[in-house]
Amino acid sequence: MSKRKAKEAHLPIGECIDQVHLILRKRFCHQQLPDKLEGVEAQHKHLVELLKRTAVHGESNSVLIVGPRGAGKTTLLRSVLRELSEVTEVQKNLLQVHLNGLLQTDDRIALKEITRQLHLENVVGDRVFGSFAENLAFLLDALKKGDRSSSRPVLFVLDEFDLFAHHKNQTLLYNLFDVSQSAQAPVAVVGLTCRLDVLELLEKRVKSRFSHRQIHLLSSLTFPQYVARVQTQLSLPDDFPDGKFVREWNAAVATLCEDKSVEDVLRRHFNSSKDFRSLLMLLMLCLSRVSVAKPVITPADFLDASRSCLADAQANMLHGLSILELCLIIAMKHLNDVYEGEPFNLQMVHNEFKKFLQRKSNSMYNFEQPVIMKAFEHLQQLELIQPADSSSAKTQREYQLMRLMLDHSQIMEALQKYPQCPTDLKQWATSAFA
């Protein structure tokens, strides 16, 4: 089919929407690699150069990529590796070992994983043989035997690098950095971490072997750039089957990004964090509302999505409490006010509650102690109150000291929003001395 004909083809609207979901969901959820990275060109170039030197010239290197969560560390690395894989020499030469601090929780597991990924000769099928010491000796031997000119370079990628620093004696890090220091097989160690103080975690001997090369990925995004990114994230690519639909969709996205209320929403998000992943979450929520009946994203979607993103979860939970539980929380709030945040126990709360009942002289809330205890325990299960000290088994339940995990304004707001809140409760909550 010629290109022109393909452009003319009109798909039914249902299929178009399916395609939109397919493409955008892959982009938002699966973190599909974009064609071009924005804003990190310098870092990208630096890393490419460095890895190329290892892969082509056999130079050993170590580098740390540091940045907050969702700043695009993995994306940067993946795009660099994609670029390198286009160079045939690198593709033939470079061996890659990917480790993750979350998975390889100690050095023994990490070592097995390395052996497995390098397909060394003590691996049969997928199994690795030998004890930890044997494995380590074997691996080091294999790495030491090599030299700059003849052996293939190895790239070690250590995701969640800070977790590797918590291993015993940091054996793995020491050995990797040691190999990269001495003239043995060429290795490049790339660590990805979100901790700025990661070097303080390293032992002295490990630190001295590290090259102290760091690539910082700190977002320097301005708000217009942020909005532009939203637009590129939402736009459809040109190779979409239905040309007309793409044009309409992209035009709709462009007008959407200029909308005043959308801009307000985005600014609020931008001010709370420049983290890109939280933006993707927002967009994902907007996208989920797109259907055949409503084939565009409207500003109202953005408002709804941002409302559910920024909702106070604690307030949501307070909304579902029973009146008795709410009474207890108000009593705790008064105790906190009077005794300046000292921990309290059930007896004191009950006493405070009784004072309220006496003053009101209506018996509507006159519950027995066990019923109140049940409500109190429910609050504890929801972790709205937490024990002040950890010795839970030793004291009787009614005398266990607790702390309230809510602040004043949250309680007052919850009372305002509570459905059919009795007026005397509201008055009790506002009056300073009950």
Added chain:
Amino acid sequence: MAGLLDQPGYDEESLRRVSEQLPCRELQAGMLLSLMGQPQQYCYPSLFIYGHRSSGKSHVVNVLMKELELPHTTVSCVECISAALLFEQVLLSFFGCDAAAQLPRSPSISDFVRIYRQQSSQFPAKQTRFIVMEKAELLRDADANLLPALLRLQELVDDNVTVVLLSEIVWDKFRPNTGCFEPLLLHFPDYSKGELQQILSKDCHPSYSAEFYSSYINILLGVFYTVCRDLRELRHLAALNFSKFCEPVAAGKAKETETHKLWKNIEPHLKKAMQTVYLREVSSLQWEQMEEHEAGALRGLSAHTHVELPYYSKFLLIAAYLASYNPARTDKRFFLKHHGKIKKTNFLKKNEKTSNHLLGPKPFPLDRLLAIFYSVVDSRVAPTASIFSQISSLVTLQLLTLVSHDDQLDTPKYKCAVSLDFISAISRTVNFDIVKYLYDFL
């Protein structure tokens, strides 16, 4: 109502069945469904659903998974006491027993991810796979890496998999201190009173009319709604007390429409139910049997507080109680015959106005316990080994608690862990008036 859920890619018939099974939860189910998207599309890596107990979290998710026949596995974190069980169950339900058998004896999360990747490269996901974790708050107590790894499982195994976490506790209390992949938060709000009434009225008794049952539910909610909003508990109470409610109708004393008469009949009964069956003082079976007798005549669990103790143990416990709830400087006044003059004004210090029974028991050393014991017990008692062993056996009975663990032999400190009712009953058996010796009741 059936048209509320529509999502392309799913069978319409099964969607209709889903919405029938989820009364008052169409909105949440629709939102969840639209987030899940079509089965072959990617879903967000992790969803976190929170809401109160019995607000239909598991029910909605399970019904969706079952009716739409999505590949899923439901794991309760209560059952999975070790991560190995979790891994095994996930592999078993996604890839069959062969995959689960490949796990080594004590698998690490690395093994799990490796086997998962291997299997999913052989059998790639045609549809999104879901791992539903119930009671997810227990994941926090598990290995520190487990929760962050589960949250980004999609990235780690590179498969179309979504982890759904269900919990009663808000996400803020889950976040590890170095941060993690943030899940998509979804709130299931509590049922309103109207919705509760609507749901509870559904399981109506076949031999009575629907209006009759719903008026019963109305009365039930009127009594219990201020205390309890737990649907399961309310449903249980409704089922238990319904036979009492229809009694006048069955006996011919009232007609179904005479609501006021019926209300007068049931209301005291329900109030009693709150003090007994709601607190599990009386078991449901006993409650049903009590219909013939007077409700509440049976002694509940907590009424059985009377414990037979040896004579000296009783006095030791009394002495411990006095030592716990009286300040040490008042001992002279209570227990010495010829104490000097103590001025009343001096005696009642102002800052000790708050009652000790409000603050709870205070720890006391062994010496003080023995001193009070010798003073309250009339006869001369030798400090034999049996006295000391009785003290330590009171500790094992949890009537006393040992406070400081550092010195077991040398001056241990104790606290008394019994209530005032209990100690008064004990002291009555030995003809000791304990109230006279308590500082709070002066």
